[in-house]
Amino acid sequence: MAERRDLTSAGFEDAISVLSHAASYRRIYFRTHPRVAALAEEFARRMEVLLGSPQRSAFFLGLANGKLVHDGRALVSSTIVSKRLIEQLEALGSGGVLFKRGTRADEVLELLEPVRGGGEPARILHDARARLRTCQALHLELSAPYASPEWLGQTYFSGREGGCAEEGLGEEPLVPVYQQLFGIVEEAHLRGASGSDVGVDGARSASEKLQRAVRGDFRDLLQLVRYSDYDSFTVGHSVRVATLAVLIGHAQGFDERTLTELGAAGLLHDVGKARIPEEILFKPAALDDEERQIMKRHPQLGAELLLDSTSAGALAISAAWGHHLRHDGGGYPSHRPWAVRSQLTSLIQVCDIFEALTAARPYKHALSPQRAFEILLADRGAFDPRALAALVRTLGFYPPGSHVELDSGEQALVIAAGSAVDRPHLELQRDATGRELAEGERPRIDLGAPDQRERRVARLIDPALATCAEEEREVALEALAALPCGPCGSNESE
Numbered sequence: 001m002a003e004r005r006d007l008t009s010a011g012f013e014d015a016i017s018v019l020s021h022a023a024s025y026r027r028i029y030f031r032t033h034p035r036v037a038a039l040a041e042e043f044a045r046r047m048e049v050l051l052g053s054p055q056r057s058a059f060f061l062g063l064a065n066g067k068l069v070h071d072g073r074a075l076v077s078s079t080i081v082s083k084r085l086i087e088q089l090e091a092l093g094s095g096g097v098l099f100k101r102g103t104r105a106d107e108v109l110e111l112l113e114p115v116r117g118g119g120e121p122a123r124i125l126h127d128a129r130a131r132l133r134t135c136q137a138l139h140l141e142l143s144a145p146y147a148s149p150e151w152l153g154q155t156y157f158s159g160r161e162g163g164c165a166e167e168g169l170g171e172e173p174l175v176p177v178y179q180q181l182f183g184i185v186e187e188a189h190l191r192g193a194s195g196s197d198v199g200v201d202g203a204r205s206a207s208e209k210l211q212r213a214v215r216g217d218f219r220d221l222l223q224l225v226r227y228s229d230y231d232s233f234t235v236g237h238s239v240r241v242a243t244l245a246v247l248i249g250h251a252q253g254f255d256e257r258t259l260t261e262l263g264a265a266g267l268l269h270d271v272g273k274a275r276i277p278e279e280i281l282f283k284p285a286a287l288d289d290e291e292r293q294i295m296k297r298h299p300q301l302g303a304e305l306l307l308d309s310t311s312a313g314a315l316a317i318s319a320a321w322g323h324h325l326r327h328d329g330g331g332y333p334s335h336r337p338w339a340v341r342s343q344l345t346s347l348i349q350v351c352d353i354f355e356a357l358t359a360a361r362p363y364k365h366a367l368s369p370q371r372a373f374e375i376l377l378a379d380r381g382a383f384d385p386r387a388l389a390a391l392v393r394t395l396g397f398y399p400p401g402s403h404v405e406l407d408s409g410e411q412a413l414v415i416a417a418g419s420a421v422d423r424p425h426l427e428l429q430r431d432a433t434g435r436e437l438a439e440g441e442r443p444r445i446d447l448g449a450p451d452q453r454e455r456r457v458a459r460l461i462d463p464a465l466a467t468c469a470e471e472e473r474e475v476a477l478e479a480l481a482a483l484p485c486g487p488c489g490s491n492e493s494e
């Protein structure tokens with residue numbers, strides 16, 4: 001669970017995300033490409049910081065049963081974003097890597113070198129180890145596959161037992177769904193950057209899987225959606241926008257075809273960023289005016305990329321082009337006064353901003369959903385009120401999957417949105433003394449029920465959030481009263 005991730009483990013997971021991006025870039029670019037080199041340097045720098053203390057001189061990143069593991073637990077969010085890295089380790093016949101203090105960028109590049117030829121996995125691993133030694137890559141040690149006697153990590157265990165970080169997600173079928181979503185977005189951006197067809201069919205098929213996940217119990221889905229990652233490609237952002245849009249569309253009763261197109265549009269809405277110069281896209285500081293103007297071209301560039309694609313639908317093109325347009329006609333790119341924006345594009349716009357506000361970024365904290373709603377509502381004229389109302393109603397102040405503390409001191413998991421935005425359905429997990437309730441003794445309660453009026457959510461438990469002041473809640477509740485109740489439009493073709 002998110003609150004169990006201490007800063008060190010979060011630091012390692014962020015470093016894995018950097019390594020994973022390096023693996024993705026290396027797949028399509030040559031070894032000395034500036035971005036490949038920069039990511040390898042960045043990973044080495046992070047290892048230097050993380051392995052700088054006397055207590056820790058090495059970090060083992062394992063691969064067991066298709067998942068990245070560390071200290072005997074699955075790193076679910078890292079597994080999701082690291083498809084290419086996992087493929088590389090599999091190609092090496094390896095069950096993971098031990099990174100020792102002193103790991104250098106050139107060693108990382110050696111690790112990511114494409115594996116040629118085939119043969120017995122043991123032979124491939126033997127040859128890869130020999131190659132690393134020849135290249136003086138002495139701070140990396142390739143592990144034998146998981147479960148073999150030479151495996152370098154702790155035994156990996158999955159499921160709820162043993163306190164894995166993402167407890168309950170150990171064997172979650174959503175992981176491959178998310179892995180595919182991340183893979184599709186990353187691939188589309190990389191293809192867009194290299195001038196080839198971004199391929200919308202892959203996004204559609206991933207979107208269909210997302211729909212199936214949404215139709216099931218989507219608590220875990222939202223939990224995964226809320227993971228912070230610091231990817232530079234806005235990949236995580238696009239996946240979360242698509243997930244939110246499909247969740248809301250599903251709650252609004254959109255048909256399957258519309259949901260498929262909506263999800264694909266969410267996945268690809270920022271694909272134009274692939275055509276923004278890397279020095280601007282990856283600039284570690286604030287953009288100046290000129291750079292900001294260039295960045296603002298991404299909706300236009302995205303629409304052009306999709307128009308050039310053989311498989312893009314009207315909604316994806318429209319969402320890429322119009323997701324920074326305001327409901328009152330402002331925003332960018334500039335357009336004719338008669339141009340009408342679809343309500344589905346408005347929905348993507350709302351999800352886009354909500355995701356940006358509630359996600360942690362290297363330069364900002366995550367905001368609570370209620371603070372994000374407050375900001376959205378305060379920006380009068382920016383959003384289609386029907387799309388905004390649908391977002392608020394589907395998620396509530398305490399989105400399913402989040403953990404909350406009640407006035408009584410009890411702690412609970414939110415299992416569904418309730419009849420009011422601040423009165424969700426809960427499963428109690430700790431009593432008022434802090435004692436954890438056993439699995440079978442966790443009552444499910446509807447805070448909207450008349451006999452639960454005494455209970456009230458006091459706060460969202462999430463270390464990524466800045467503290468949520470009580471006034472924020474009052475302001476947000478007041479503003480919400482002004483929202484219309486009609487459903488957000490569906491089934492339109494743009």
Ligand SMILES: [Fe+2]
Binds near residue numbers: 324
């Ligand atoms: Fe954008």
Ligand SMILES: [Fe+2]
Binds near residue numbers: 270
């Ligand atoms: Fe976006």
